[in-house]
Amino acid sequence: MKALSLTLAALLATGTAQAQEINVIGFSGVFADNYQKFIIDPFEQANPGITVNYQPSKNSAETLALLTRQARNPTIDVALIDVAVAIKANESDLFARLDEAAVPNLADQPDWARIDDDRTIAFSQDNLTILYNTETVSEPPTSWNDLVDPEYKGRIAAKLGDTRGVILLPILTHIAGGDYKDSIDPGIEAMKAFAPNVLTWEPAPDCYAVVQSGEVDLSICWNGRSQYLHDTQGGIIGVSAPVEGSIGQTNTINLIEGSANAEAAQTFINYALSAEAQTAFAEQSFYGPVNTKVELPPEVAERIYGSPEAQAAQMTLDWPWVADVYAQWIQRINREVIAFN
Numbered sequence: 290m291k292a293l294s295l296t297l298a299a300l301l302a303t304g305t306a307q308a309q310e311i312n313v314i315g316f317s318g319v320f321a322d323n324y325q326k327f328i329i330d331p332f333e334q335a336n337p338g339i340t341v342n343y344q345p346s347k348n349s350a351e352t353l354a355l356l357t358r359q360a361r362n363p364t365i366d367v368a369l370i371d372v373a374v375a376i377k378a379n380e381s382d383l384f385a386r387l388d389e390a391a392v393p394n395l396a397d398q399p400d401w402a403r404i405d406d407d408r409t410i411a412f413s414q415d416n417l418t419i420l421y422n423t424e425t426v427s428e429p430p431t432s433w434n435d436l437v438d439p440e441y442k443g444r445i446a447a448k449l450g451d452t453r454g455v456i457l458l459p460i461l462t463h464i465a466g467g468d469y470k471d472s473i474d475p476g477i478e479a480m481k482a483f484a485p486n487v488l489t490w491e492p493a494p495d496c497y498a499v500v501q502s503g504e505v506d507l508s509i510c511w512n513g514r515s516q517y518l519h520d521t522q523g524g525i526i527g528v529s530a531p532v533e534g535s536i537g538q539t540n541t542i543n544l545i546e547g548s549a550n551a552e553a554a555q556t557f558i559n560y561a562l563s564a565e566a567q568t569a570f571a572e573q574s575f576y577g578p579v580n581t582k583v584e585l586p587p588e589v590a591e592r593i594y595g596s597p598e599a600q601a602a603q604m605t606l607d608w609p610w611v612a613d614v615y616a617q618w619i620q621r622i623n624r625e626v627i628a629f630n
Contacts (some may be wrong), residue, residue: 309553310340314352315369316540317345319514322368323574331569332560339553339601348451349374355385356545365544366554371452372539375409378610380537384408384543391555394562394580402579404541404609412561413570414537414577415593416512416530417456418502423527430507433464433531436483444506445623446492446499449480453509455615457538459606462495464533470610473618484630509536516592530595534602537577 291490315324329341346352349371357370360383369605373521378384386496387628389395395407402411419430430436432530436445449457458469458476465475496510496520510537515528542561548554560566567578578585585593594600611618 296433298303308338309550310338310556311366311548311550311554312342312344312364313367313557314319314344314346314355314365315345315346319517320574321345322520323517323570325578327569328561328566328575330345331566331600332557335560339556350536352508353378354438357381359473361547361551362572363547365545366548366550367547367557368543370541370543372404372409372411372541373452373455373574373612373615375404375541375543376609378543379405379408383546385551386547387544387558388622390553391552392559392562394559397564397582398562399579399581401605409541409543410558411539411579412542412567413540414581415514415540416458416535416537416577416593417453417509418512418535419529419531420508420510420515421496421527421529422503423525426506426527427505429527430529431532433479433533435531436486436507436509438623439486439488443488444488445483445486446489446496446505446508447483447487447491448490449509449622450490450627452538453511454480454617455536455611456606456621457509458618460536460604461535463604473621477621480622480626481630484626487630490627497526512593513574513576528592529625530599532596532598532602534566534604535595535607536597536604539606539608540576610624 303390319591324344329343332342352370353374356365356378358428385394387406395403398410421429458473461479462469462473462476464594465479465587467475488505490510496508497514499505500508501522512528514527519526519528540560544551544554544558562580563578564582567580568583570576572589575593590600
């Protein structure tokens with residue numbers, strides 16, 4: 290247990306401190322269930338004086354809107370949010386700089402994960418992958434280029450008007466020999482090439498259910514939840530990590546500026562950034578860890594990142610740079626790809 294946690298525990302034991310509650314807002318669905326089970330519950334067991342209340346949010350945009358409304362009198366203490374949205378939130382000074390003494394596990398995070406002067410910290414990555422229905426697809430896709438196969442005409446779900454599209458553009462641009470910082474035109478053209486195979490750009494209720502139901506054969510979606518559903522829903526959902534590699538959607542943890550429970554909140558953040566917590570979340574939920582001290586078993590790494598070939602091809606994004614063009618890229622996808630197919 291870290292020093293700050295020991296200090297709080299000692300104070301509580303002597304009756305000089307009262308039990309504290311912190312409010313955490315974050316992603317919904319399976320993520321929320323697993324975060325409660327593998328991060329929050331162990332934290333509360335190790336820190337009996339702190340209760341963590343988790344509030345699921347539909348998406349990071351909804352979280353940002355709530356935090357903006359509460360800016361002068363926040364009821365939320367910690368936010369889990371997409372990195373591009375977190376960077377925008379810092380432009381409005383919604384997040385506070387973490388104290389290195391209170392969060393010693395910051396020292397184990399790579400430089401790229403410590404964003405905006407430690408106001409935003411990356412804690413996990415969820416790879417973009419191709420889902421497939423194991424009952425209707427006899428030969429699983431192995432490449433992003435398989436999306437153009439006429440075999441899948443009208444059999445693909447692709448919700449690309451959000452972060453999925455923003456991540457897929459640099460992947461497709463790289464495969465075409467380009468650099469996303471120079472131009473995303475190659476990625477746009479690649480999306481146009483497989484657009485005729487797309488049955489729906491708005492899979493309902495989500496990109497996982499339409500594969501499991503057999504409504505489509507393939508879907509472009511997130512790895513972590515897909516791996517969990519594969520294990521818990523009879524294996525109907527298969528997951529393919531293309532050999533050209535992928536890019537992880539970066540999830541961040543942030544202390545809210547003006548939090549009335551900043552000490553307890555930073556104790557929680559310190560635990561969430563620990564090698565112990567990130568290893569557990571990776572092994573149980575298949576989200577890529579960020580802490581540099583985490584060493585994953587090969588079989589876990591393969592389920593997160595794909596084959597050794599795919600792992601070697603894994604790409605990263607300059608997220609502060611991408612945050613500035615995020616909305617523009619979404620507009621181009623909607624206007625040039627989705628609107629004409």
